[in-house]
Amino acid sequence: KAGVTQTPRYLIKTRGQQVTLSCSPISGHRSVSWYQQTPGQGLQFLFEYFSETQRNKGNFPGRFSGRQFSNSRSEMNVSTLELGDSALYLCASRIPDTYNSPLHFGNGTRLTVT
């Protein structure tokens, strides 16, 4: 069974630009969560999508948005990039049993904003 796939692996953008990251979950997993990882901050929850609906949202500004398609693939968009957005963005999928099922993470997209 293929794991969670994230593309691209690396991105370099300049301030003010926007970026779209993609995540393909494990087949059969309908829940997709996004996390931002920076040194010292751990994994910060961005949002979770289930059946094309945002089920939960973290404390990030509106520049961070996402969506989920009918095949459960998800995209995350960051508009008007800031230097502080440089981070590893991780996507994770799970079967939608919430607290009873583990997250399966992709290898992440490393975003560098210059």
Next chain:
Amino acid sequence: QQPVQSPQAVILREGEDAVINCSSSKALYSVHWYRQKHGEAPVFLMILLKGGEQKGHEKISASFNEKKQQSSLYLTASQLSYSGTYFCGTETPNFGNEKLTFGTGTRLTIIP
């Protein structure tokens, strides 16, 4: 609110034991534990559920004190492969919209 992990970092010799703690200020449904090696994705280790059920890894154990909203991960007879950053994640009741919130991690280094 982020759970609090302790210690932030620990260095052990191969064969020694380690305990990593995770505490929350809120009532918990579950506690998850993950390990992340440098440059890799976090990997699931264990889930501890309210009510005492535990699902996960063979060689690593954990406890969950529901009253104190605390969990501890026990690594016995540590191996070099145990090196990495350990994250606990907690889920609190939220009417079916529970989200998994992670601590800032504990960096474990095992030396020969």
